[in-house]
Amino acid sequence: MNVIVIYDSYFGNTQKIAETVARQLNGKAVRVDEVSLDTIKEADVVIVGSPIRGWRPSEKTQALLSSWQAQNFTGKKKAAAFDTRVKKWYSGDAAKKIENQLRKIGFEIITPAKPFIVLGKEGPLADDQIEAATQWGQLLNEKIRS
Template identity: 40%
Template sequence: MKILVIYDSNCGNTQKVAETIADELGVKTANISSINPEELTSLDLLVVGTPIIGWKPTLRMQEFLSNLKSNQLDGIKATAFDTRVKLFIHGDAMGKVADSLKNAGAEIFVNPMPFYIEGPQANPHLLKGEIEKAKEWAKNIKAKY
């Protein structure tokens, strides 16, 4: 089974969540900047994570998603996550990522999941318990796959 966990991350928190999920699934992560969208065709399972920046996925993630061709992810199960602040208004990135994956043919088989950060913008960190939440979410992915 070929599984890929792709992420973008500015301060390392989304990377930490991605690595936790990948560990649980027994696979490696790939930073968005090292992935060519052409490589995604032969996958079985794809998990994509991004920080929310200005209510959206990062610009790098938006560009990556915009390069996916329709039907490119046919037959691939996929889901998405984002990292965000715990405020009443925070916007959404995971839903936008999931929509793009779906538009490219993927089946969103597990609901997207948000992970929360706090602290100064230049040096945010994950809230207590979010790494455990990531492990549980990955177990759920494994169970449903």
């Protein structure tokens, strides 16, 4: 099973979540601007994570998803999405937006979009969020193998 966790991160928080999830899945965490379409085509499972920036996924994440719009992955790939966000703001929902776009191009969404919480715009992650990412990774693992 070839698993890739694609992430964007300005201050390192989303990267930490991505690396934690990738570890649980024996997968690879790859920065959004280092991913090629060939890498996606070779993957069985694609997890996409982004910090929320102005109620949306980051620009690079949006650009990557847009670049896939001509693809049809129906029946070929499983996926899930996550974001990092500041709880006290009206957050918006980047993870759900990513999930919707992945579904539109045929990915099978294996578990609902997941938010992770940072305590300020530069972080750090809230205390229990690495543990939450570990558990989410384990849940994904079960879904992938079921």
